Amino acid sequence: xxxxxxxxxxxxxxxxxxxxxxxxxxxxxxxxxxxxxxxxxxxxxxxxxxxxxxxxxxxxxxxxxxxxxxxxxxxxxxxxxxxxxxxxxxxxxxxxxxxxxxxxxxxxxxxxxxxxxxxxxxxxxxxxxxxxxxxxxxxxxxxxxxxxxxxxxxxxxxxxxxxxxxxxxxxxxxxxxxxxxxxxxxxxxxxxxxxxxxxxxxxxxxxxxxxxxxxxxxxxxxxxxxxxxxxxxxxxxxxxxxxxxxxxxxxxxxxxxxxxxxxxxxxxxxxxxxxxxxxxxxxxxxxxxxxxxxxxxxxxxxxxxxxxxxxxxxxxxxxxxxxxxxxxxxxxxxxxxxxxxxxxxxxxxxxxxxxxxxxxxxxxxxxxxxxxxxxxxxxxxxxxxxxxxxxxxxxxxxxxxxxxxxxxxxxxxxxxxxxxxxxxxxxxxxxxxxxxxxxxxxxxxxxxxxxxxxxxxxxxxxxxxxxxxxxxxxxxxxxxxxxxxxxxxxxxxxxxxxxxxxxxxxxxxxxxxxxxxxxxxxxxxxxxxxxxxxxxxxxxxxxxxxxxxxxxxxxxxxxxxxxxxxxxxxxxxxxxxxxxxxxxxxxxxxxxxxxxxxxxxxxxxxxxxxxxxxxxxxxxxxxxxxxxxxxxxxxxxxxxxxxxxxxxxxxxxxxxxxxxxxxxxxxxxxxxxxxxxxxxxxxxxxxxxxxxxxxxxxxxxxxxxxxxxxxxxxxxxxxxxxxxxxxxxxxxxxxxxxxxxxxxxxxxxxxxxxxxxxxxxxxxxxxxxxxxxxxxxxxxxxxxxxxxxxxxxxxxxxxxxxxxxxxxxxxxxxxxxxxxxxxxxxxxxxxxxxxxxxxxxxxxxxxxxxxx
Numbered sequence: 001x002x003x004x005x006x007x008x009x010x011x012x013x014x015x016x017x018x019x020x021x022x023x024x025x026x027x028x029x030x031x032x033x034x035x036x037x038x039x040x041x042x043x044x045x046x047x048x049x050x051x052x053x054x055x056x057x058x059x060x061x062x063x064x065x066x067x068x069x070x071x072x073x074x075x076x077x078x079x080x081x082x083x084x085x086x087x088x089x090x091x092x093x094x095x096x097x098x099x100x101x102x103x104x105x106x107x108x109x110x111x112x113x114x115x116x117x118x119x120x121x122x123x124x125x126x127x128x129x130x131x132x133x134x135x136x137x138x139x140x141x142x143x144x145x146x147x148x149x150x151x152x153x154x155x156x157x158x159x160x161x162x163x164x165x166x167x168x169x170x171x172x173x174x175x176x177x178x179x180x181x182x183x184x185x186x187x188x189x190x191x192x193x194x195x196x197x198x199x200x201x202x203x204x205x206x207x208x209x210x211x212x213x214x215x216x217x218x219x220x221x222x223x224x225x226x227x228x229x230x231x232x233x234x235x236x237x238x239x240x241x242x243x244x245x246x247x248x249x250x251x252x253x254x255x256x257x258x259x260x261x262x263x264x265x266x267x268x269x270x271x272x273x274x275x276x277x278x279x280x281x282x283x284x285x286x287x288x289x290x291x292x293x294x295x296x297x298x299x300x301x302x303x304x305x306x307x308x309x310x311x312x313x314x315x316x317x318x319x320x321x322x323x324x325x326x327x328x329x330x331x332x333x334x335x336x337x338x339x340x341x342x343x344x345x346x347x348x349x350x351x352x353x354x355x356x357x358x359x360x361x362x363x364x365x366x367x368x369x370x371x372x373x374x375x376x377x378x379x380x381x382x383x384x385x386x387x388x389x390x391x392x393x394x395x396x397x398x399x400x401x402x403x404x405x406x407x408x409x410x411x412x413x414x415x416x417x418x419x420x421x422x423x424x425x426x427x428x429x430x431x432x433x434x435x436x437x438x439x440x441x442x443x444x445x446x447x448x449x450x451x452x453x454x455x456x457x458x459x460x461x462x463x464x465x466x467x468x469x470x471x472x473x474x475x476x477x478x479x480x481x482x483x484x485x486x487x488x489x490x491x492x493x494x495x496x497x498x499x500x501x502x503x504x505x506x507x508x509x510x511x512x513x514x515x516x517x518x519x520x521x522x523x524x525x526x527x528x529x530x531x532x533x534x535x536x537x538x539x540x541x542x543x544x545x546x547x548x549x550x551x552x553x554x555x556x557x558x559x560x561x562x563x564x565x566x567x568x569x570x571x572x573x574x575x576x577x578x579x580x581x582x583x584x585x586x587x588x589x590x591x592x593x594x595x596x597x598x599x600x601x602x603x604x605x606x607x608x609x610x611x612x613x614x615x616x617x618x619x620x621x622x623x624x625x626x627x628x629x630x631x632x633x634x635x636x637x638x639x640x641x642x643x644x645x646x647x648x649x650x651x652x653x654x655x656x657x658x659x660x661x662x663x664x665x666x667x668x669x670x671x672x673x674x675x676x677x678x679x680x681x682x683x684x685x686x687x688x689x690x691x692x693x694x695x696x697x698x699x700x701x702x703x704x705x706x707x708x709x710x711x712x713x714x715x716x717x718x719x720x721x722x723x724x725x726x727x728x729x730x731x732x733x734x735x736x737x738x739x740x741x742x743x744x745x746x747x748x749x750x751x752x753x754x755x756x757x758x759x760x761x762x763x764x765x766x767x768x769x770x771x772x773x774x775x776x777x778x779x780x781x782x783x784x785x786x787x788x789x790x791x792x793x794x795x796x797x798x799x800x801x802x803x804x805x806x807x808x809x810x811x812x813x814x815x816x817x818x819x820x821x822x823x824x825x826x827x828x829x830x831x832x833x834x835x836x837x838x839x840x841x842x843x844x845x846x847x848x849x850x851x852x
Contacts, residue, residue, distance in 0.1 A: 005073040007066065009033075009080045009089050012277035013112060017079070020114040021121075028069060030080070034059045035092050037139065042147050044140055046569075049561045051140055055096065063096060070097050075105065078127070079120070082108035082328070083285055084138075084551060085461055087131035094127060101126075110283040111334045112276065134551035137560055141165065141543070144565065148572045149531065156575075157526055157582050158519065158602060162473055166458050166466050168527055169540050171475045173451055174443055175516045175524040182633065184439035190218035190432045190491075194383055196230060196374055196425040202417035203428065206374050206383035211435075215489055218432035219500070222493040224379060225430055232423045233382060234373040240388075242365040244395040246289035246317035247330035247357050250460035251453045253284070256356070258446035261348055265445045269464040271349045272331070279334060280341060281353055285460040286328035287453075289317040291357070295332055299361040302336045307397060313363040332357040355398050362395035370416050374425060387416035427493070434488040442513035456541035475520030482628060482680055483509030518607040518631050522584040530575045534568070589636035596620075598639050600631045607631045609639040626682075627665055641684055649688045652695060659686045668694050706747045713747055715739070726751050729758070763805045764813075771813060773805050780805055782813060789820050 004025045008014050011029040018027040035055045037043035043052045055063050070076055076099055078090035090106055093099070105124035109116040142165050149163035192208035212218040248256070253272065257263040263271070272284035291299075296314050303312045317330075333354050341347040368389045375382030390396065419425075443451065449463045458466055470476050483506040492499045516524070533539050543564070549555035585601035588609070596612040603610075605624070612620035623642035625634065646660030646669075655671035666683035668675045668691050675698045677683060686694075704712035708726055715724045715733075722739045723730050724747060731754045733739050737746055763780060765772040772783050773791070780802065782789040794800050800808075817824045 003074045004077060005069055005075070006077040006079050007093055009086065010273075010277050012274065016112050016277060016279050017117055020117045025077075026069070026073075028066065030066070030089060030093060031059070031062060033089055033092060034063055034066075035096055037143055042143065044143060046144075046565065049140060049558045049565075051136065053092070053095075066093075067097055070099065075103055077121070077124070078104065078106045079108075081283065081285075082110060083283075083461060084131045084135040087128055088135035088139075091127050091129075091132040110286075110328050111281070112279040113334045116334075130553045131551050133557040134547045137550050137557040138547055141561060141564060144561075144568070145534065148569065149527075149534075152530075152572060152576050152579075153523060153526070156579055157523055161519070161523060163523070163527060164469065165534065165540065165543070166452075166462060167469045167473070167475075168524070168535055169457055169537065170448065170452065170466050171470050171516065171520055171524050172528065172535050173448065174470075174476045174514045175521055177440060177442060178516050178521075181439040181442070186436040186438070188434050188436050188488075189213055190215060190489075191435050192218060192221065192381075192383075192430065192432045194374075194430040195428040196383075197428055198417055198419055198423060198425055200417070204372065204374070204385050204416060204419070204425065206372070206385035208381050209384050210381045212432070215434070215491070219491055219498065221379070221381065222430060222432055222491055222498050225427070225493060226497065228376045228379060230374055230376060230383075230425045230427055232372060232419045232421050232425065233375055234371075235419060235421055236371045236373075238369045238371075239391075240367045240369050242367060242394075242396065242401075244359045244362055244364070244399065245356065247291060247332055247360045248353055249287045249289060249330060250285050251287065251449055251463065253331055253353070254449050254463060255446035257349060257352060258444060260352060263349070265449060265464045265467050268349065271345055275341075275346055275350055275353075278346075280338065280346075280350055282329050282332050282334060284331050286331060287460055288328045289330045290328075291316055291332060291360075292329055295329070295357070296361060298336045299358055303358060303362055307362075310392075311362050311394065311397065314361050317360065330357075359395040359399035362398060363392075365390060365394035365396045366392040372416060372419060385416055389415060430493040432491040434490070436486075436488075436507065438507075442510055442515060444513055448514060455537045456544055457537065459544065459547075470520075474517055475523060476514045476516050478512050479515055479627060480679070481508065481510040481513075481515065483507060518584060518602055518625075521630075521632055522582055522602055525584070526579075526582040530579050531571065533571075584631045586631065588634070588639050591640065598636055600625070600634055600639060602631065609634070609642055611643065624661060626661060645683050649686075649691050652692055657688075657691055657695070659683050659691065670695050670698075673698070705742065706744055708747060708751050713751070715742070724750060726754075729754055763802055764808065766810055766813075769810065771810065771817075773808070773813065775802070782817060784817050784824065787821070787824075789817050792816055792819070 004021075006014075006017065006021065006025055006027045007030055008017060008027060009030050009032050011031065014027040014029040018025075021027065035053045037051055038054050039056075043054075044050070045052070076097070078093055078099075080086035080089040080093075086108075094104060106127050107120040107124050109120040145165045146162060149168075150161065153161040153163055189211040190213075191211050194206050194208070196204045196206060198204065208221075212221065245252070250269075254265045254268050257268040258265070269284070272281065275281045276284050296316065300312050300314050331353055333350070336354075336358075339354070341350050368391050370387050370389070372385040372387075373382050374385065441447070445467055448467060452458050452463060452466070471478075485504050485506055487502050488505045490501050490503050492501075528535050546555060546560045550557045550560060583601045583603075584607075585599060588598045588600055590596065591598050591611045594611060596616065598609060598611055599613070600607070600609045602608075603622070607625040607630070608622050609625065610620040610622045612618060614620065621643065623639075623645070625631065625642070629638065642661075645666075646658050649657040649659065651657060652670065656669075658669045659677075660667055660669060661683055662674070664676065666677040666681070666686075668677060668686065670691075675694055677686060677694065701716060702714050705715050705724075706713045711727055713724055713726050715722070717723070718730070720732060722733045724733060724742070725731070729751075731750050733742070733750065737750070761774055763773040763775060770785050773780055774783055780791055780800070782791060791800055791805070794804065814825065
């Protein structure tokens with residue numbers, strides 16, 4: 001056994017570090033935290049705020065192995081990450097492994113390179129208890145908030161919901177943006193653009209400096225322009241510069257990876273984690289833009305040798321955030337001589353980090369901006385054309401320019417032809433187009449991270465899990481918003497005169513942006529009404545500051561928790577006792593046929609509308625909302641339309657045809673076949689003719705593309721990607737195949753591989769009992785119905801071989817199942833027949849009250 005045991009939190013990190021340390025060191029991984037608060041129950045003594053940590057069942061074997069390794073070593077080096085989470089991992093290891101101070105050293109590094117590792121070994125320290133306490137405070141506070149607020153939601157809104165200190169604030173941001181968009185009233189104006197020709201017949205596109213509020217004003221201007229001689233009134237050239245951005249922090253990396261690579265926040269952090277653990281980049285959870293002097297020098301050497309002295313401009317950036325956490329560096333490459341990585345996904349993010357770091361150490365780009373004023377003194381307004389030329393590219397040589405969602409699409413500045421003041425220009429066309437103002441854009445993942453950072457909510461380690469959590473909880477999603485249509489006026493001036501036309505403009509559509517779900521809106525409204533302080537942006541930011549103060553040693557962690565809890569717990573009790581139930585209920589109006597109220601609300605199976613109320617003599621009738629509808633915005637007319645579905649059409653090819661809405665959206669049912677209606681089409685718009693078209697498209701899609709041993713083979717695309725179907729087998733088609741042009745050989749190969757896999761799937765099978773022993777990805781397992789069970793070790797305390805399992809009796813397998821689930825073979829009690837309801841007395845008619 002080695003004299004030195006190094007424990008890190010990741011196996012990939014362990015593998016990289018082992019390369020740099022000699023034979024006297026053995027590197028092992030803890031696979032993250034080895035212990036945590038229990039999964040069931042609070043796990044915190046609320047009188048003293050003492051946590052009751054426990055080793056999770058899946059880590060017990062690992063902990064035993066680490067304890068055995070500690071006994072055989074002279075010195076233990078705890079080398080988890082240098083942030084609060086990493087410090088807590090080191091502390092938990094020291095506590096659980098019962099490490100002695102004299103035999104334990106804590107080392108930290110922000111890059112996994114040989115120099116950094118050896119330097120860390122030369123400069124060990126003790127575990128920083130302040131950082132540990134800051135992590136404990138966050139973990140315990142979030143557990144308390146979640147455990148006490150969530151049951152209130154179960155009772156007052158719907159079972160199974162959850163609340164969280166940061167996640168609920170993130171949902172609030174998304175909901176408030178959506179409410180802002182709904183309340184937005186667009187205002188129209190007329191923007192005038194012209195295309196002019198110089199003496200060389202070169203085009204100059206220009207915009208009028210002022211917009212017109214009224215159609216008449218725009219039309220009058222075009223009529224004035226009809227016989228006007230246009231001249232170049234002024235040409236102005238201004239020098240300018242573009243400066244490079246600072247190196248990446250966690251937040252800016254997530255934003256830029258979204259803009260340039262289309263990566264989600266979780267994907268970015270997963271790839272960055274791998275880059276760090278394999279030694280390519282520095283630590284990827286940081287809010288510092290600082291670079292070490294070594295990194296600045298290395299960047300300078302590369303820039304000068306590659307591009308020349310004029311491109312180099314070494315500088316260090318300062319972190320603006322007052323709450324910046326530990327003194328990390330910015331995210332940068334560990335070695336500038338490594339220009340490319342073999343793995344394509346890793347390389348894309350690495351290139352982004354590499355280029356951003358280099359660009360930050362390069363000279364500013366020099367530009368020349370040209371503004372041409374075009375008009376005539378007789379006209380009330382003049383046109384302006386803008387263009388720019390890059391005189392010296394500087395950092396743009398490496399990094400280029402990327403447009404963000406905030407950039408104005410209309411400000412596409414371009415190169416302009418040479419003109420002189422007084423030169424006469426002919427207009428090719430002048431157009432006045434009605435434009436409407438737009439509301440603020442919905443949040444992308446990167447946009448939400450940026451907003452959370454601006455408000456001081458969360459820290460680098462929390463952005464990705466927060467955004468993942470609010471999606472997993474189904475409080476927000478990224479469903480596609482179909483655009484609406486409106487008429488706009490376009491007035492054109494050509495050489496033949498003024499022409500007016502009404503055109504259709506699409507607006508309000510969105511893709512890949514966060515939209516609150518119905519349940520997300522209801523939960524947010526309930527929490528903001530009843531827990532206003534917890535969801536207050538300033539309060540949430542202050543809590544983050546408290547954690548920072550604990551980390552710096554200026555606050556005591558248990559005092560912070562006690563101060564929070566003494567106000568929080570009474571509020572929970574008050575809301576639980578006095579708050580009204582919330583389900584987003586709105587009375588939309590009265591059904592003209594029955595005279596009953598039409599109500600929309602969150603029901604047991606999601607958003608719905610109903611005609612009638614629970615205490616009416618006749619039971620209410622219900623209809624589910626469609627995916628594109630929302631309980632906060634659906635109208636009475638739209639709600640009543642839902643009750644027309646499902647409806648029957650005429651038979652087609654001897655089979656009945658109907659249209660309905662199901663769990664996966666609207667469909668056409670033909671015989672026993674359900675066919676999804678294409679996205680964007682409403683079920684009520686489906687006519688007999690359109691239904692037959694959809695059926696015929698399905699027939700073509702399902703037509704055999706080949707045969708195998710005389711049996712037809714069809715193909716399709718499902719939730720797991722493209723597949724072919726042979727008999728009852730669905731066979732995934734990997735990317736290496738050309739799915740649109742599968743040959744007979746491809747099909748034979750795919751089917752034979754699947755058949756071989758299926759043949760090797762079962763070691764033993766008892767069909768009548770619905771029990772089997774199967775080969776799985778991680779070894780053999782037992783399947784009983786839909787449940788899976790582990791196979792215990794044999795009498796020699798070894799894993800069973802496939803040959804041994806082929807001889808095991810059914811009774812023995814049943815014992816293995818019962819040992820893991822004592823109720824597996826017990827008969828489930830039959831449900832009692834529902835009692836006949838006693839006739840209700842006629843309820844007094846309710847007055848219709850419209851809720852605000």
